[in-house]
Structures are given as C-alpha cells and as structure tokens.
Amino acid sequence: QQPVQSPQAVILREGEDAVINCSSSKALYSVHWYRQKHGEAPVFLMILLKGGEQKGHDKISASFNEKKQQSSLYLTASQLSYSGTYFCGTVNSGGYQKVTFGTGTKLQVIP
Amino acid sequence: NAGVTQTPKFQVLKTGQSMTLQCAQDMNHEYMSWYRQDPGMGLRLIHYSVGAGITDQGEVPNGYNVSRSTTEDFPLRLLSAAPSQTSVYFCASSRSSGGSASAPQYFGPGTRLLVL
Numbered sequence: 001q002q003p004v005q006s007p008q009a010v011i012l013r014e015g016e017d018a019v020i021n022c023s024s025s026k027a028l029y030s031v032h033w034y035r036q037k038h039g040e041a042p043v044f045l046m047i048l049l050k051g052g053e054q055k056g057h058d059k060i061s062a063s064f065n066e067k068k069q070q071s072s073l074y075l076t077a078s079q080l081s082y083s084g085t086y087f088c089g090t091v092n093s094g095g096y097q098k099v100t101f102g103t104g105t106k107l108q109v110i111p
Numbered sequence: 112n113a114g115v116t117q118t119p120k121f122q123v124l125k126t127g128q129s130m131t132l133q134c135a136q137d138m139n140h141e142y143m144s145w146y147r148q149d150p151g152m153g154l155r156l157i158h159y160s161v162g163a164g165i166t167d168q169g170e171v172p173n174g175y176n177v178s179r180s181t182t183e184d185f186p187l188r189l190l191s192a193a194p195s196q197t198s199v200y201f202c203a204s205s206r207s208s209g210g211s212a213s214a215p216q217y218f219g220p221g222t223r224l225l226v227l
Contacts, residue, residue, distance in 0.1 A: 041218035044216065097159075097161070098169065099216065101154040101155070104153050
C-alpha cells in the first residue's frame, strides 16, 4: 500500500518555507526522500531510519516519527532549483527491502 | 562509471507484441528494481531483486517477467503488451543487501513505452 503524501501540490515564492508530509498505515523501518525534475529520473535526497532522527541536506531536512509512522520534509528559504516533484518512499519493518513510493508532491518555486 | 543504464529510451509497440527492457548497472549493487510511473500514480514497484538468482514481485507485477542471472543486469520482459502498459519505466539499483533498506537507490534515465 502506497504511503500518503500531502499536499499534492504547492507553489512558493523564492525564500519561503514548505513542509511535505508522508504517512503510512504500516510500521516502518525507514523513509526515503527523492526529488524528480520534469523529464528526468528521481534523485536521492536522504534516508531516515527508525529512531526518530532528523537529517539535513543543505536547507532541506527531514524528520521521522516511527510511532506515528510519519515523516516530514522541510524546505527552508526555497530556491528556484527546488522546483520538482518530491516522493517519499517507505520500507516496512521486516522482510526484504522494498521501497513503496507515494504519489508525489509537486513543488513550484517562483521568483 | 556509467551508473544505471536503460535501453531503449523510447519504444512503440502494438498490442500483443512482446519486448524486453534492458537495465544494467556497473556499481556492483546487489539490489535492483523496476518501477513504472504514470501521471498521478507516483512510482509503482513492478519487480525487484536482492541479488543474482533472487527476484520477487512488487505492487504491480501482472504482465511482466524478470530474471537476474548476473549482478549487473536486470531485464524486464513484457509478455503480451497492452495499452494499459503505456508508461515510463525506471530501473534502479542500490548497494543494500540482506534487507538492510538503508542505502539510496540510483535510477536509470527511463524508458518511455507506448502501446497502441
């Protein structure tokens, strides 16, 4: 079952912040975040393992609340280059690695 | 390193035809996977492999076959193409092994398939 992402789409002006949420109905081992620009392949951003850690990547960071089976991606002081579709991928606890992706959040940053 | 390569980049098929989408990686990754991407549906897992000789089904395996005879290659076969299989297909690989689920996936450039 695919994780649920929200919002489905968001438009920001340069410098504004955004939060993208990802939730699952199953116990999670890890959450992966990827960004895809139009016509290109998805590109890895970060992985969060169970343990409630928060990771950062330049001005993009994420948190993982394993008890709530939720993860959030934080984009701070957005830049034009942040535009694209963001996907969360979840790996359920137990079994082999099988990353199930959400339907994506389309982010557009305008000047 | 070439990373993950996919061929062809674009293909048009007629209903009922069969074909194989090729995927290769030169990073010695154990884990490889196939996804299809349709508008509004995100990336849906078709099949995946945790090593040579080991494959398993994902969310949408019907109509597709895979095999993994080497670490480098993971071809996806469409048995009898249908218009519902029109999509963009991505192959990905990861150094994850033994179900560690802690390594990033590297995606190939994709294959655009149109079934008429």
